[in-house]
Amino acid sequence: MEGGILSPAELQALLLSLRVAIVAVVVDLPFAFCAALLLARGSFRGKWLVDGIIHLPLVLPPVALGYLLLILFGTRAPIGSFLLAWFGFRFVFSWTGAALASAILTFPFQVRAIRLSLEAQEVGLSEAAGTLGATPLDRLFSLHLPLALPGVVAGAITAFAACLGEFGAIITFVSNIPGETRTIPLAIYTAIQTPGGENAAARLAALSIALALTGLVLADIVTRRMRAAFR
Amino acid sequence: MSDIALRHRRGSFLLDAQFDLSDAHITALFGPSGAGKSTILAAIAGLLKPDFGHINICGETLLDTERGKFVSPVRRRIGIMFQDLRLFPHLTVEANLFYGWRRARPRPGRETAEQVVELLGLSPMLARRPRQLSGGERSRVALGRALLMGPRALLLDEPLASLDAARKAEILPYLEKVVRESRIPMIYVSHALDEIARLADRMVVLNGGRVQAEGSLFDVTARLDLFSAGHLIPGTVMRAAVLRHDETHELTEISLGAELLVVPRIARPPGAEIRIRIDAEDVMLSLTRLDTVSANNIVPCMVAGIRENGPHADVQLRLRDAQMVARITRRSLERLALREGIAVFAVIKSVTVGGRE
Structure with missing residues (x-):
């Protein structure tokens, strides 16, 4: 790709997009698994509320979320000023902020996929493992987690593909800084705003479509393989 | 326990x-x-x-x-x-x-x-x-x-x-x-x-x-x-022992307490303990010892109990060392005038060794 199809700035946007998406997905995973476990197996009062909050990002306008993050994590905002004072860490104007916004927005994708694969597991298997001497925690790692693996992988890939398309929350929360927060969608937007940037915009758009498609096809193949292996 | x-x-x-x-x-x-x-x-x-x-x-x-x-x-x-x-x-x-x-x-x-x-x-x-x-x-x-x-x-x-x-x-x-x-x-x-x-x-x-x-x-x-009550498929399980094999006829003689039964050749040595099952529907009753019937297994016994049930009558039979049940029709029960305590001969049509396979 180097020196050929993509300009250095475009390549930078691609690598940044990948980094943001990977970090968002990986950080989300353990939380998503716990949330899915809670929703699939737990029965408690107010479950509908937890369910609603987890799925909120699906219906929330991304720009509104970006604004919300800004009020919470801005350098003079409650959480943001605390992080800056104690850890010298800030989300705003940084790629980590982009990852945080992406993580929140794609969280429901992961929870949903994992939850479905947990709910599809037969209760009988867990009972059998119990009579064989496996404690609930033991069963989580020896039974539920491995059996949920197809769902975990499918959820991660779907979330990854969705991360690559994130725009509104990122530009609102962490702005559009080349090399720091300018991911592919933001680069496309910038290219369109720039006179003579139509070619660059087209190339980047084609690139993001290719990435998204690859992700979806991959998710499909992986889950089908795994499901077949577990039958 | x-x-x-x-x-x-x-x-x-x-x-x-x-x-x-x-x-x-x-x-x-x-x-x-x-x-x-x-x-x-x-x-x-x-x-x-x-x-x-x-x-x-x-x-x-x-x-x-x-x-x-x-x-x-x-x-x-x-x-x-x-x-x-x-x-x-x-x-x-x-x-x-x-x-x-x-x-x-x-x-x-x-x-x-x-x-x-x-x-x-x-x-x-x-x-x-x-x-x-x-x-x-x-x-x-x-x-x-x-x-x-x-x-x-x-x-x-x-x-x-x-x-x-x-x-x-x-x-x-x-x-x-x-x-x-x-x-x-x-x-x-x-x-x-x-x-x-x-x-x-x-x-x-x-x-x-x-x-x-x-x-x-x-x-x-x-x-x-x-x-x-219809809960049991009518059939009695009994303990028996292998006596000897009749190689010419490919049969095995087994003892059911003091009685002797003949079954198709089984692959167990003489003296071996076996389990047999006789379905109630495979047992006929006769008031006299029948010599003109093809069945090999005819055992003298006594009627120990009768229970009528729809068209059937289940008759409990006491052998010298075992008991079993015969399922006959109620009409036969009346025709033979069977009642508790009378002696009959059980004609056993089929014996299953070790259960049916």
């Missing part, structure tokens, strides 16, 4: 059952669906907490509602072969087999474990996954997994119900081996009398959540009241 007493209400169904298990013996739990068999198994395994009751297995109290004692299923060490097997699809046969063994405390010795694998003929398939096995092989893995955990009792929940006749014939010898070699109480849930006849020593008949009969297999299968 182990004993179980349970009282549990769910909706309109009330389970109120109490019975004993003798150690190192296999007790058949017999009854129509909805009789409470599954509820009893779930309670023994700890998967269900009954309203009231106690469960003692070999001197160990697993449940005592009066004292608020409930041992969790994880620590009960009750081996179960589930009807739907419940093998772990993501694990190899070996990992399935040793799942309970690894977690068992005390853990059976490695050698004992390998003997079980050998006994069940599972060594060639250890690296495979459950989906790559035949139905019969899967059953053997489920049985092996339950045995390898070193259970204090083994529960077999209709282990053959989902298999066709050929697969049943494949598994039965393995079950017989396990029954012979185990030293733990076992419960075998089934509604197939032929399986019970081959495997069980004791029998508990359940109906509508209550124990209707409990005792040795030989006594329970000869009881008329269970027959007429």
Whole structure:
């Protein structure tokens, strides 16, 4: 790709997009698994509320979320000023902020996929493992987690593909800084705003479509393989 | 000695059952669906907490509602072969087999474990996954997994119900081996009398959540009241011994107490103890000894009881050392003027050795 199809700035946007998406997905995973476990197996009062909050990002306008993050994590905002004072860490104007916004927005994708694969597991298997001497925690790692693996992988890939398309929350929360927060969608937007940037915009758009498609096809193949292996 | 007493209400169904298990013996739990068999198994395994009751297995109290004692299923060490097997699809046969063994405390010795694998003929398939096995092989893995955990009792929940006749014939010898070699109480849930006849020593008949009969297999299968109620497939199980083989006619003579019976050649040596089953419908009654009939097995006996039931009459017969049941029509009963205490001859059309295969 180097020196050929993509300009250095475009390549930078691609690598940044990948980094943001990977970090968002990986950080989300353990939380998503716990949330899915809670929703699939737990029965408690107010479950509908937890369910609603987890799925909120699906219906929330991304720009509104970006604004919300800004009020919470801005350098003079409650959480943001605390992080800056104690850890010298800030989300705003940084790629980590982009990852945080992406993580929140794609969280429901992961929870949903994992939850479905947990709910599809037969209760009988867990009972059998119990009579064989496996404690609930033991069963989580020896039974539920491995059996949920197809769902975990499918959820991660779907979330990854969705991360690559994130725009509104990122530009609102962490702005559009080349090399720091300018991911592919933001680069496309910038290219369109720039006179003579139509070619660059087209190339980047084609690139993001290719990435998204690859992700979806991959998710499909992986889950089908795994499901077949577990039958 | 182990004993179980349970009282549990769910909706309109009330389970109120109490019975004993003798150690190192296999007790058949017999009854129509909805009789409470599954509820009893779930309670023994700890998967269900009954309203009231106690469960003692070999001197160990697993449940005592009066004292608020409930041992969790994880620590009960009750081996179960589930009807739907419940093998772990993501694990190899070996990992399935040793799942309970690894977690068992005390853990059976490695050698004992390998003997079980050998006994069940599972060594060639250890690296495979459950989906790559035949139905019969899967059953053997489920049985092996339950045995390898070193259970204090083994529960077999209709282990053959989902298999066709050929697969049943494949598994039965393995079950017989396990029954012979185990030293733990076992419960075998089934509604197939032929399986019970081959495997069980004791029998508990359940109906509508209550124990209707409990005792040795030989006594329970000869009881008329269970027959007429339609819970038992009419047939009596008896103990017999091999006398000698008649090679010219390819027959074997067996002794049923003082009586002599002839059956098609069986592959057991003279002196061997065997179990036979005689279906009530295969027994005809005659007032005189018939010499002009093709049946080989004609036994003198006495009418010990009669129970009329629709078009049928079940007649309990006392032999010198055994008892069995004949199912005739009520019309024949009247024609022969049968009543308790009179002597008759039982013409036995067919004897099943070791249950029907």
